[in-house]
Amino acid sequence: MFSVSLGDDNAELRPLEPWRAEEFLAHVDRGREHIGRYIGLADAVTDLESSRSFLRQYAERAASDTGRIFGIWVDDQLVGGVLFRTMDVPGGTAEAGCWLEPSAVGRGLVTRAARVIIDWAIEERGIHRVEWHVASANRPSIAVAQRLGMVRDGVLRESTLHRGERQDVEVWSVLAPEWRAAKRAG
Numbered sequence: 001m002f003s004v005s006l007g008d009d010n011a012e013l014r015p016l017e018p019w020r021a022e023e024f025l026a027h028v029d030r031g032r033e034h035i036g037r038y039i040g041l042a043d044a045v046t047d048l049e050s051s052r053s054f055l056r057q058y059a060e061r062a063a064s065d066t067g068r069i070f071g072i073w074v075d076d077q078l079v080g081g082v083l084f085r086t087m088d089v090p091g092g093t094a095e096a097g098c099w100l101e102p103s104a105v106g107r108g109l110v111t112r113a114a115r116v117i118i119d120w121a122i123e124e125r126g127i128h129r130v131e132w133h134v135a136s137a138n139r140p141s142i143a144v145a146q147r148l149g150m151v152r153d154g155v156l157r158e159s160t161l162h163r164g165e166r167q168d169v170e171v172w173s174v175l176a177p178e179w180r181a182a183k184r185a186g
Contacts (some may be wrong), residue, residue: 031101
């Protein structure tokens with residue numbers, strides 16, 4: 001199995017596979033309220049079977065080249081993750097996303113991990129446009145999009161129903177030429 005170092009703080013990015021279902025469930029349990037504020041992951045992963053099922057879905061997406069999921073580990077403990085919720089390689093688009101448990105917030109982990117997967121998608125898979133969909137109230141995730149050099153494309157007003165309430169969703173994106181120019185600039 002591979003891992004990618006995310007810096008000097010013993011942080012690594014690794015594939016999040018179905019055999020890690022128990023560890024994944026324990027992680028979601030530690031951060032359930034925090035993770036569930038804006039995304040459905042905490043409501044989808046509630047027991048061992050739903051944890052396995054969730055990770056199996058992403059294993060199937062990886063096999064069909066339509067999505068990917070990666071965990072972020074610090075000191076060998078799973079604390080968050082990044083993913084491609086969707087990938088349309090022939091069409092050149094992908095939607096990236098993230099989550100963290102509270103112990104890992106504020107350390108730049110998501111930004112560093114998202115840089116790795118976005119760079120892979122653009123440089124290795126030929127993705128032209130990477131999107132980031134985020135609830136308008138989720139200021140930390142919007143800050144990640146900004147740090148990644150994404151541009152706000154617009155707001156989908158009250159487009160998502162989350163825990164019984166309608167959320168505005170902002171769509172942010174970066175295009176391959178913009179990504180490459182930012183890398184060259186340094």
